[in-house]
Amino acid sequence: SQQGEEDPQALSIQEGENATMNCSYKTSINNLQWYRQNSGRGLVHLILIRSNEREKHSGRLRVTLDTSKKSSSLLITASRAADTASYFCATYNSGTYKYIFGTGTRLKVLA
Amino acid sequence: EAQVTQNPRYLITVTGKKLTVTCSQNMNHEYMSWYRQDPGLGLRQIYYSMNVEVTDKGDVPEGYKVSRKEKRNFPLILESPSPNQTSLYFCASSYGVGYEQYFGPGTRLTVT
Numbered sequence: 001s002q003q004g005e006e007d008p009q010a011l012s013i014q015e016g017e018n019a020t021m022n023c024s025y026k027t028s029i030n031n032l033q034w035y036r037q038n039s040g041r042g043l044v045h046l047i048l049i050r051s052n053e054r055e056k057h058s059g060r061l062r063v064t065l066d067t068s069k070k071s072s073s074l075l076i077t078a079s080r081a082a083d084t085a086s087y088f089c090a091t092y093n094s095g096t097y098k099y100i101f102g103t104g105t106r107l108k109v110l111a
Numbered sequence: 112e113a114q115v116t117q118n119p120r121y122l123i124t125v126t127g128k129k130l131t132v133t134c135s136q137n138m139n140h141e142y143m144s145w146y147r148q149d150p151g152l153g154l155r156q157i158y159y160s161m162n163v164e165v166t167d168k169g170d171v172p173e174g175y176k177v178s179r180k181e182k183r184n185f186p187l188i189l190e191s192p193s194p195n196q197t198s199l200y201f202c203a204s205s206y207g208v209g210y211e212q213y214f215g216p217g218t219r220l221t222v223t
Contacts, residue, residue, distance in 0.1 A: 040199065042216045048211055090154075
């Protein structure tokens, strides 16, 4: 069964605005990763946050992790049209050796 | 160039005709995995491999087989494809289990 649930399912914003998407999961994790997918193409890794970290930054990306609430958020600041894509969270649990992906958020950035 | 390659990229086949989708990576990665992506369901893991000759089931292994005879290759085999296996398939690899994954370009399979 799918563990990760992204929220919202779809998001449309103007260029320059910030985009926030959320991910909830059900079981304990070792790390949580965010990926981007451009229309049916292969996923590209964006950022990884470990279970003992609360916040991580990479360029215009900011990820937070709250293990007590089993949730994470991805913030993209100053969005660009090129950020239009689907974004997925994926959790990793060392007890199962598996990655579990969420259902994704479709982001559309309007120029 | 570091990459994961998959072949074929597109495949239309008929029910019951065995097929193999190849996956190869040139990064000397230990961990490899197959996923299927369906609308509204995200990516679901089919099989994974921790290393050569070590494979295990993911969340949706029914109807699929894999093998890992060499470190770089991880083919996905559909012995008797059915229409419910129509999907977009991705191969991925990572340095080790739990690390960031590198994805192939995908194989769009249609089973009629």
